[in-house]
Amino acid sequence: MELFVDPGHTRYAVFFFMEEDRTLAIGKLGTYHFLKGRYIYIGSAKKNILARVNRHLKVDTVFRWHFDYLRPYGTITEVKSFDDKVGECELAECLKLRYLATYPMKKFGSSDCRCYSHLLFLRRGCVVLIVKERGISMELQVFRCLKHRMVFSEKERMYHLNLEKGYEGELKFDELTKNVGDNCLIVNDITLEVTNNLFQIDSLLICKDMICMFEVKNFEDNFFIQSHKWYLLSSRKEVNNPILQLDRSETLLRKYLHTHRFSVPIESKVVFVHPTFTLYQAPIDLPAIFPTQLQQLQSTIESKRGVLTTQHTKLAKQLCDDHVTSTPFLRVPSYSYESLRKGIKCRGCGEFFVEWGESILHCQYCGNSEFIVNAFVRTVEAYRLLFPTKKITTKEIYIWCEIIPSLKVTRSLLNNYFQSVGNGRSKYYK
Numbered sequence: 001m002e003l004f005v006d007p008g009h010t011r012y013a014v015f016f017f018m019e020e021d022r023t024l025a026i027g028k029l030g031t032y033h034f035l036k037g038r039y040i041y042i043g044s045a046k047k048n049i050l051a052r053v054n055r056h057l058k059v060d061t062v063f064r065w066h067f068d069y070l071r072p073y074g075t076i077t078e079v080k081s082f083d084d085k086v087g088e089c090e091l092a093e094c095l096k097l098r099y100l101a102t103y104p105m106k107k108f109g110s111s112d113c114r115c116y117s118h119l120l121f122l123r124r125g126c127v128v129l130i131v132k133e134r135g136i137s138m139e140l141q142v143f144r145c146l147k148h149r150m151v152f153s154e155k156e157r158m159y160h161l162n163l164e165k166g167y168e169g170e171l172k173f174d175e176l177t178k179n180v181g182d183n184c185l186i187v188n189d190i191t192l193e194v195t196n197n198l199f200q201i202d203s204l205l206i207c208k209d210m211i212c213m214f215e216v217k218n219f220e221d222n223f224f225i226q227s228h229k230w231y232l233l234s235s236r237k238e239v240n241n242p243i244l245q246l247d248r249s250e251t252l253l254r255k256y257l258h259t260h261r262f263s264v265p266i267e268s269k270v271v272f273v274h275p276t277f278t279l280y281q282a283p284i285d286l287p288a289i290f291p292t293q294l295q296q297l298q299s300t301i302e303s304k305r306g307v308l309t310t311q312h313t314k315l316a317k318q319l320c321d322d323h324v325t326s327t328p329f330l331r332v333p334s335y336s337y338e339s340l341r342k343g344i345k346c347r348g349c350g351e352f353f354v355e356w357g358e359s360i361l362h363c364q365y366c367g368n369s370e371f372i373v374n375a376f377v378r379t380v381e382a383y384r385l386l387f388p389t390k391k392i393t394t395k396e397i398y399i400w401c402e403i404i405p406s407l408k409v410t411r412s413l414l415n416n417y418f419q420s421v422g423n424g425r426s427k428y429y430k
């Protein structure tokens, strides 16, 4: 879960995920069927937004807000706050547009206004939709958590840098495809398994008569091709030929489509997004899109548009269902709890906060300040990611965060932002 709550703000959006379809009674509004998937609930708190957010985070038995009726049946993935420059209703409207969402239920959270609803549903498999959004890979998340907590070897440092660069390139590519217009389904960052072969696709666009598969590369510098091999110009060192990777993925995707009885042609391309990338001696028929051709990409995709059918949405849904979330081989440095540096890292520069504060932490290195709640939740989430088998207890988190003044303060933060399980000595948090 990620928290971005500013105590000075008054509006908030709760991102909520339901794993199963449910039929639920929502107070006086009646009974509705909620489909599994992602929801956004928009609310406002004139005073003390933190208390309200805490209230939503906890699963309570007293139902006051409409959201309380939904709360026990899903997980909160993120809470974001907004200032009062936009009204609560405008915020709902704006998020609906941004996420291409629909209203799952009438008058949910909007009893006091004229809005249809303050609950949004991010539908899977409707037209113009990013069916699957890009996440930060597990490997990159682990590297980010470990950075500054341990010393990386040169090899690890380079590997981390490449992961960051790759991710940055993918985001750049997403900016280009985000607005391709109607009638195209986008499935980003998907890992599939076909006959015991795992393969990952950066971006897949399902168009009317074609599937476009993209492998995104954020290469900088000059490269050249010689007898189908790729070399870095400056050092003449051979690099992995991205076309081979593309061919492998395309073959496996074709097999996948065949086993699921979808017959759609695939067009695949390696996309080079960095403006300083140059490739010498590239054959004219190389399945690549170069930095100078990126603007054309948008119009090429738009020309492939056409009305999608249920076949297309079925395929998109199938791909999402088959997405392999846990990849067995994480190439991360080996680490142990004992050897890692403890403390709360600054969001801005990644260095450690030196001093505890009232409600804000100030970074001595980059001057960034951050609300304690956000930094605390992030640090506990890092602990959870790095040590998935360890229990989150007050004592462990007190040691892990290092600068929290007492066990008592740690306990109250945990009580506020995490759900407790058990009692007394065996108490831990989820």
Ligand SMILES: [Zn+2]
Pocket: 088, 089, 090, 092, 110, 113, 114, 115, 118
């Ligand atoms: Zn409203």
Ligand SMILES: [Zn+2]
Pocket: 346, 347, 348, 349, 350, 351, 363, 364, 365, 366, 367, 368
């Ligand atoms: Zn900093």
